[in-house]
Amino acid sequence: MAFFALGFVTILAQVALALPSGDDAPFLEVVDSSKAIVGNSVWNATVGPNYAKPIYYNGKEIVGSAKGQYYSYAQQSRSFQFADPTIVESGDDFIDIKFTASEGEAHWVIYRNQHGAYQYFINKDLPSTLGEWRSLSRLDNETFPNGYNSLKQGALPTLSEIESGEKVQDETYKLDDGSYITKYDWSDFINSATFWGVYGDEVGCWYIHPSKEYINGDHMKQELMVHRESNTGDTVLLNMIHGLHFQTIAGHEFAEGRIWGPWLWYLNDGSIDDASAKYDEEVGSWPYSFPSADIESGHHQRAVSIEGVITLSDGRPASGANVMLGDNNNGEIPYEQGSNYYYRTTADSKGSFAFENVRAATYALYAWAGNNSDVSDVSTNLTVNDIEVSKTTEAQDIGDFTWGTQKRTKIWQIGDLDRLPRGFKNGCTGYHHGLSDDSPANLNFTVNSTEESEWAYAQSAEGTWQVSFELPSAPDSDAIAVLSTSFAGYSSGVNMEITAQSGGVDVGEINDLANDPSVYRSSTFGGLHRYEEIEVPAGTFKEGTNTIEFTVTKGSEWHGFMWDSVLLEWS
């Protein structure tokens, strides 16, 4: 039955569509209702129903005994059962092939002479509240010995190296020499990453996303990009289109018709420079003319450019701020949003920002002090709901926005409010497991005298970090100070008590925040940003030397607080 139904659909499609012709034409060769060979004269893959395998590129098979390419999500009880391969659109040079499963449609768009394929997925019935969701390529480990992302390149650890170690936590192994191997060392900022991949002397395999509109999270969202599978030894190239590796929330709801992609799954001779050039070329072609079959019309309803200007309430431009169009009227911080489509940029020195090729919809506009911004003393953020974006072919000015600052008088600040531990010991130095062991348990920090690089990126161990500072004159008797603690990330198991004047005054405590795995999963950049303000009672601080203490009362190795900044101000 299924076979006849398929034949019927295929014939219909072929009558309606002019297919590319010639020896080098992209093709769909249906094997049975749930299996087909797709490709062109450069490469081909046998797809379905669960895996794409084998895959040939320039005559060489590149999956070997590894699993191949597939989609999967966390807590999945059975593999996708893709079936009914059908050409749904074509032109002189391309075909768009749809494979259908009950959860959704996986498409391969194959061009003549293209080394690889464009791919996209349309949601039909993925679980509501979907956790981690990705596609990935598990490939032959001799063909692909190396991994590449913007922060780390070179040989992946071998399976035998991993097996020689002692497992000390999730995917983390301690070797005899005291060093660690963990897959999380191969993470990167997914929303600013250009391309990533695995490669060897003859073949490279890459994911290239010219847009990240369909990927969750803000500028700071990090994801695992490549790794060595620790059970099988497969070389793994990940495509974390809905990754949750460095955040607290468990999932999102997705509407029917929600699309991930198209991205380019790219094959080459292993050249990193060539993959980089290909990325530039793809960015220049975005948004692609396809897909147009079976897709909700919203995909092509776009504003070519959205512009605006942000000024702080104190008159300064929001120079270098992170700016994002995200979910409207939503309580989630942009880092954790993920149901819809997202646009991220940085304001220029005048506070002007622009987003390109934005899908028509209603968004919230968010701005906050990010990496290297000139407003890293501002602890507030801008959130403006109900930003209407409609389809236009000309730049759309959405206006001038005023971002209210905290309007307080600074006494001192350690670090920048940029949601990163930049400038601190070991802060922003890549992904390395175990660096928090290098943080002091106890630290004396004197404002205006101790170097900021003595303050460490992470505080994990029981002990006290004391900040001393001078006040040149006695504060007014009713002057209230506000202590703002800003953390770039937090992994659970560590509690902190805050006191002033060498423990004489209780200020507050920060206990049992929701876990994000950033600290124990190798990040020296952060995970979910946490920010708290605590009032210090009037009369606490005096003329002369004063102190504030951050005491870890319950420690946990590799967990704890990743510092962004600490700020003391008069209210």
Ligand SMILES: *[C@@H]1O[C@H](CO)[C@@H](O)[C@H](O)[C@H]1NC(C)=O
């Ligand atoms: C796929 O590529 C291999 C290696 O070049 C080739 O032998 C095979 O015929 C190709 N399959 C199809 C259907 O073109």
Ligand SMILES: *[C@@H]1O[C@H](CO)[C@@H](O)[C@H](O)[C@H]1NC(C)=O
């Ligand atoms: C490659 O995978 C095989 C198992 O298929 C494994 O025995 C071998 O150690 C792996 N190679 C590397 C470099 O990890």
Ligand SMILES: *[C@@H]1O[C@H](CO)[C@@H](O)[C@H](O)[C@H]1NC(C)=O
């Ligand atoms: C803005 O600040 C408020 C209050 O601190 C906080 O609840 C919210 O998550 C922040 N939003 C962003 C975009 O940082």
Ligand SMILES: *[C@@H]1O[C@H](CO)[C@@H](O)[C@H](O)[C@H]1NC(C)=O
């Ligand atoms: C922060 O900005 C600096 C300077 O532009 C840059 O070198 C660094 O890579 C950035 N760090 C992150 C985490 O984006």
Ligand SMILES: *[C@@H]1O[C@H](CO)[C@@H](O)[C@H](O)[C@H]1NC(C)=O
């Ligand atoms: C901090 O200063 C106190 C008081 O001077 C001293 O007892 C303590 O040893 C110092 N701690 C460190 C880690 O230097």
Ligand SMILES: *[C@@H]1O[C@H](CO)[C@@H](O)[C@H](O)[C@H]1NC(C)=O
């Ligand atoms: C730090 O130094 C600056 C510049 O000399 C001075 O204005 C400020 O009062 C000092 N702050 C503290 C807390 O010592």
